[in-house]
Amino acid sequence: FDDRDGWIWLDGQFVPWREAKVHVLTHGLHYASAVFEGERMYGGEIFELTAHTERLFKSAEILDMEIPFTVAEIDQACKDTCAKNGLEDAYLRPIAWRGSEMIGVSAQNTKTHVAIAVWDWPSYFSPEARAKGIRLTWAKYKRPSPETEPVHAKAAGLYMICTLSKHAAEKEGYTDAMMLDYRGYIAESTGSNVFFIQDGVIHTPLADCFLNGITRQSVIKLAREKGFEVVERHIKPEELAGFTECFVTGTAAEITPVAEIGEYTFKPGNISLSLMDDYSKMVRRQLVMA
Ligand code: PMP
Known part of the structure; x- marks a missing residue:
């Protein structure tokens, strides 16, 4: 799913889809310090956007992670990512994870990174x-x-x-x-x-x-x-x-x-x-x- 055109929002910037990468020593990859959302935009409107963003923040808080953005900023970033990709009907995948700044069970000095990817996904089941x-x-x-x-x-x-x-x-x-x-x-x-x-x-x-x-x-x-x-x-x-x-x-x-x-x-x-x-x-x- 990584080899396609499009833009992914990563820590506040848009990066080309193929370049939205993380290091192999990412804490989230080794220790599952990652929380995510799944949302849908229908006809240009994201259904229950703020409820999803608030759940992302709540999930992060439960996992003792601090997202370095506000709920309003992530709401806006979700809308901007759909617009940047020219989508009005889309599935959105925001994710927050602990980065590769240190590795081990203790991860106090890692940064929490955030990405938002969106794509066209009409039906989950056939x-x-x-x-x-x-x-x-x-x-x-x-x-x-x-x-x-x-x-x-x-x-x-x-x-x-x-x-x-x-x-x-x-x-x-x-x-x-x-x-x-x-x-x-x-x-x-x-x-x-x-x-x-x-x-x-x-x-x-x-x-x-x-x-x-x-x-x-x-x-x-x-x-x-x-x-x-x-x-x-x-x-x-x-x-x-x-x-x-x-x-x-x-x-x-x-x-x-x-x-x-x-x-x-x-x-x-x-x-x-x-x-x-x-x-x-x-x-x-x-x-x-x-
Ligand atoms: N249970 C699990 C395990 C899920 O992954 C999802 C999808 N997020 C749901 C329930 C349904 O949640 P929602 O309606 O918020 O998408």
């Missing part, structure tokens, strides 16, 4: 898979306890088991993997949150040990404003037999119907389809929420 509903298998690894990892940061280190789980799923012909948490409850997929529907009621796992996605929060608000009951609670895997619809949510995934999780099957129904429609209008500002 349009064919989205239309049918994606197929998920169970992940081998479990989302850790808040006593084991800083689970509410969007931190690079928390993705190690996501990549392993996604690869294992893809090798077996699945699109993604569903991860349980350390207690055995349903948690999230490797890059999105999950919702289930039973008798007109929407259920979603309580975000107490995984990323409380900005899309998840928007979808909960949207569904409640549309008059649906949304229950956030612990969900056991065997309860999946009682749900008729299932979808995942995320900035990249948007709302994607799920057809299968292991032995359980679902069909995208009216509620999923109407929320997908409302979500795509909301992000394009064709539907304004209270």
Whole structure:
């Protein structure tokens, strides 16, 4: 992904895409001292821009890193990077990491660097898979306890088991993997949150040990404003037999119907389809929420 035209914002300057490099002794590479975001611009407007930037700063604070910019400066840099690349519909990837100024577990004298890359990325899952509903298998690894990892940061280190789980799923012909948490409850997929529907009621796992996605929060608000009951609670895997619809949510995934999780099957129904429609209008500002 490094050999292409375009501009990347790096520590306050635009650099040509191919030249946006870091040293091999970068602390973030050795010790996962890196936090990032995933955002989307729709028709020239970045959806929930400041919420994403604030989460980036919060993730950095949780990892004891100090971003040497303000939230407003990063917001502006995100917009400028899209403009510089001539994009009105884009995926944005801001990232902050500890640099190569020193190496070792202790990294007190490293600088926190920030980059923002943006690219055209219409669909996270293939349009064919989205239309049918994606197929998920169970992940081998479990989302850790808040006593084991800083689970509410969007931190690079928390993705190690996501990549392993996604690869294992893809090798077996699945699109993604569903991860349980350390207690055995349903948690999230490797890059999105999950919702289930039973008798007109929407259920979603309580975000107490995984990323409380900005899309998840928007979808909960949207569904409640549309008059649906949304229950956030612990969900056991065997309860999946009682749900008729299932979808995942995320900035990249948007709302994607799920057809299968292991032995359980679902069909995208009216509620999923109407929320997908409302979500795509909301992000394009064709539907304004209270
Ligand atoms: N969980 C994980 C592990 C993710 O990577 C993402 C994508 N950032 C999400 C959930 C959804 O978060 P959001 O809706 O903020 O994109």
